[in-house]
Amino acid sequence: MLTAFRNNALWVVVFTTFTVSFGLALAVLLDRVRYEKIIKSIVFIPMAISMVGAATIWKFVYAFRPAGASQIGLLNAIAGVFGAQPVGWLIERPWINNLCLIIVGIWMWTGFCMVILSAAYKNIPRELMEAARIDGANEWQVFRKVILPLLKPTAAVVATTMVVTVLKIFDIVYVMTNGNFSTEVIANRMYKEMFNFRNFGRASTIAVILLLLIIPVMLFNIRRFREQEAIR
Amino acid sequence: MTGRLTKALSRGPLHIVIIILALVWMLPTLGLLFTSFRPPNDVACSGWWTVFEHPFNFTQYTLRNYETVIGRVGMGRAFLNSLTISIPGTIIPVMVAAFAAYAFAWMKFPGRQILFIIVVALLVVPLQMTFIPILRIFNRLHLAGTFPGVWLAHTGYGLPLTVYLLHNFIGGLPSELFDSASIDGASPLQTFFRLVLPLSVPAIASVVIFQFLWVWNDLLVALIYLGGTPDVAPVTLKVANLVGSRGQDWELLTAAAFVSMVLPLIVFFSLQRYFVRGILAGSVKG
Numbered sequence: 001m002l003t004a005f006r007n008n009a010l011w012v013v014v015f016t017t018f019t020v021s022f023g024l025a026l027a028v029l030l031d032r033v034r035y036e037k038i039i040k041s042i043v044f045i046p047m048a049i050s051m052v053g054a055a056t057i058w059k060f061v062y063a064f065r066p067a068g069a070s071q072i073g074l075l076n077a078i079a080g081v082f083g084a085q086p087v088g089w090l091i092e093r094p095w096i097n098n099l100c101l102i103i104v105g106i107w108m109w110t111g112f113c114m115v116i117l118s119a120a121y122k123n124i125p126r127e128l129m130e131a132a133r134i135d136g137a138n139e140w141q142v143f144r145k146v147i148l149p150l151l152k153p154t155a156a157v158v159a160t161t162m163v164v165t166v167l168k169i170f171d172i173v174y175v176m177t178n179g180n181f182s183t184e185v186i187a188n189r190m191y192k193e194m195f196n197f198r199n200f201g202r203a204s205t206i207a208v209i210l211l212l213l214i215i216p217v218m219l220f221n222i223r224r225f226r227e228q229e230a231i232r
Numbered sequence: 233m234t235g236r237l238t239k240a241l242s243r244g245p246l247h248i249v250i251i252i253l254a255l256v257w258m259l260p261t262l263g264l265l266f267t268s269f270r271p272p273n274d275v276a277c278s279g280w281w282t283v284f285e286h287p288f289n290f291t292q293y294t295l296r297n298y299e300t301v302i303g304r305v306g307m308g309r310a311f312l313n314s315l316t317i318s319i320p321g322t323i324i325p326v327m328v329a330a331f332a333a334y335a336f337a338w339m340k341f342p343g344r345q346i347l348f349i350i351v352v353a354l355l356v357v358p359l360q361m362t363f364i365p366i367l368r369i370f371n372r373l374h375l376a377g378t379f380p381g382v383w384l385a386h387t388g389y390g391l392p393l394t395v396y397l398l399h400n401f402i403g404g405l406p407s408e409l410f411d412s413a414s415i416d417g418a419s420p421l422q423t424f425f426r427l428v429l430p431l432s433v434p435a436i437a438s439v440v441i442f443q444f445l446w447v448w449n450d451l452l453v454a455l456i457y458l459g460g461t462p463d464v465a466p467v468t469l470k471v472a473n474l475v476g477s478r479g480q481d482w483e484l485l486t487a488a489a490f491v492s493m494v495l496p497l498i499v500f501f502s503l504q505r506y507f508v509r510g511i512l513a514g515s516v517k518g
Contacts, residue, residue, distance in 0.1 A: 044508075071279065
């Protein structure tokens with residue numbers, strides 16, 4: 001069970017950090033190129049498909065065969081080009097396999113963060129950035145001192161959504177490793193207790209722990225909702 | 233002219249980074265697509281990227297995998313099951329939610345505020361909380377492993393978000409509309425059907441798309457409530473089982489995965505705008 005908590009903590013930190021920062025970077029950078037729409041669609045497509053589909057797609061990318069055999073997985077083929085030995089991406093515990101699973105999640109959810117942050121970014125009045133530039137700020141300073149503070153509330157909402165998503169993450173792990181090789185997360189453990197071990201008491205306990213972890217987010221949402229209502 | 237050129241050059245790295253990123257995002261899916269059209273022997277011996285050595289040599293592509301997957305493996309049946317689950321699993325909650333959202337937004341009744349706060353709180357409650365109690369009830373009512381059971385489950389899980397999204401929209405309609413309707417003697421029911429429903433079509437469309445994709449892509453709810461009943465299994469469940477039982481038959485897995493993704497992809501490409509609008513309106517789905 002400790003493994004499940006450790007992995008879920010890893011998921012929360014890595015997944016949330018990367019989805020939100022990639023989403024933010026894409027929202028800001030894509031605004032500067034003319035083919036913004038196409039790239040946005042490409043990054044966003046994984047949101048439309050199921051986690052089962054995404055897990056299958058990536059299981060194939062990670063496919064592993066012993067050294068000497070021809071590698072049919074993209075990642076091991078690339079490793080081979082650089083002369084490295086093939087890696088069992090989903091077997092090497094505890095870091096490589098967990099990170100490989102998290103990458104699938106990041107691949108799916110970055111588009112979500114990007115869409116929301118991009119909408120918020122486009123709402124920032126252009127004059128604010130222009131004024132900073134005229135005052136001699138370089139692009140990085142404009143980003144740090146003007147864009148980032150204005151996007152902070154949206155980024156906070158997106159980040160909490162990601163945390164909620166990731167605390168309940170199930171499908172990716174279920175399809176790709178079924179929690180073997182120390183990749184279990186909380187939701188998978190609960191499923192196992194329920195259906196494999198017929199241990200309904202323990203499964204309920206895990207569900208309650210999950211709820212306790214999410215209560216702060218719930219309160220945050222309610223407070224935000226009340227503030228919105230007060231404005232209206 | 234030179235100014236434009238230096239500008240383009242200084243932006244070179246930006247373009248390169250963006251294009252590499254787009255490639256990284258696309259390659260895994262392309263790999264799946266190409267593999268699903270290759271004969272089993274090729275798939276087992278060489279990487280899918282080798283098709284690009286002669287991309288127009290059509291003898292290296294085949295439709296056999298899809299024949300096998302849709303027929304013998306049962307993805308065709310699973311596709312119909314998914315439709316049977318998703319269509320009522322979308323219509324029922326959106327219908328209920330439209331009534332509820334109107335009531336929450338414009339009708340006065342005791343406890344309205346607190347009830348709606350409960351809806352907001354329910355947005356993030358983990359589904360896992362509900363599995364054991366609901367499964368017990370379903371077992372007693374013989375709903376476990378049946379379509380109506382899953383419809384009910386998806387209605388319950390879908391309602392918080394659909395009510396929340398529609399409430400935001402319907403609550404934003406101008407109040408003069410409702411004042412004049414009540415002066416003209418319209419009952420709440422008439423106001424709903426004649427006024428609110430026609431005006432909310434865009435919002436309802438994005439909620440429908442959202443809920444449909446959510447139900448179609450769901451694995452966990454199907455796994456819990458349909459679990460051991462293969463003849464009602466949706467595509468996601470079928471693919472997940474296939475990965476477990478035929479993990480090395482990549483030509484079948486990729487074809488099956490693509491069958492499971494084709495409808496969401498069509499919906500996505502034809503209705504992307506509504507989908508994005510739904511996401512923007514309620515980035516709080518639990």
